[in-house]
Amino acid sequence: MCAFGSAHADNVIHQVGDVDGYVPGGVADLLPRSPEVEGFLQNHGFWPPTNADDRSTNDGPRLNWVVGWTHDFAIPQGQTIVGATLRVGVYPAFGAVISSDFLALDLNVVPQPSPPWGTPYGPRAVLVDIANPDPQPGTTTEIVIDLAAVPMRPAESGDPVMYDLLPQLQDGSLNILLADDSGLDYSILEVTTVPAPGITALAFAIILTKRRQRRI
Numbered sequence: 001m002c003a004f005g006s007a008h009a010d011n012v013i014h015q016v017g018d019v020d021g022y023v024p025g026g027v028a029d030l031l032p033r034s035p036e037v038e039g040f041l042q043n044h045g046f047w048p049p050t051n052a053d054d055r056s057t058n059d060g061p062r063l064n065w066v067v068g069w070t071h072d073f074a075i076p077q078g079q080t081i082v083g084a085t086l087r088v089g090v091y092p093a094f095g096a097v098i099s100s101d102f103l104a105l106d107l108n109v110v111p112q113p114s115p116p117w118g119t120p121y122g123p124r125a126v127l128v129d130i131a132n133p134d135p136q137p138g139t140t141t142e143i144v145i146d147l148a149a150v151p152m153r154p155a156e157s158g159d160p161v162m163y164d165l166l167p168q169l170q171d172g173s174l175n176i177l178l179a180d181d182s183g184l185d186y187s188i189l190e191v192t193t194v195p196a197p198g199i200t201a202l203a204f205a206i207i208l209t210k211r212r213q214r215r216i
């Protein structure tokens with residue numbers, strides 16, 4: 001039982017890309033991106049952006065590249081998020097240094113002038129820390145992440161530290177970057193919500209207004 005007792009739980013699912021083993025083509029491969037993600041990719045030289053199932057080379061995705069996308073989803077009125085799972089299908093390029101590939105999740109995506117390579121991302125979920133088995137070049141590996149407990153390294157080195165990313169989801173959006181030798185097959189976000197305890201109509205109106213302003 002969750003901290004909200006026996007309240008009825010709802011699941012919200014948002015998917016980008018299609019689960020097809022990294023076969024290019026189709027509108028499902030077009031990745032949605034928030035202004036924050038677009039700004040990051042432009043400012044750091046990853047423009048024009050690549051989409052899901054990208055085969056910029058004959059063998060697959062490019063090396064030393066970043067793929068960015070955004071999950072935008074609707075939280076039911078009067079609900080709050082109590083759990084979330086992210087399933088990401090990654091497809092490493094041939095020649096990839098998989099030990100250095102990672103996901104940057106939401107709190108790290110900030111448009112800024114380009115600093116030295118590797119420094120703009122902040123904490124990152126390194127693929128070999130969150131995948132089992134390790135991703136292999138030329139095939140899709142699904143990584144399942146509990147967003148309430150994500151092991152992320154504080155920088156390019158150091159031991160993983162657990163992060164709770166549920167607070168970042170309460171605005172109905174999750175920005176993601178995948179770097180730097182892997183392509184994206186698909187990304188599926190499943191969010192669990194329950195009625196927010198004691199939420200008033202006025203409080204909900206304030207939350208909704210802030211959410212809309214963020215997306216303008």
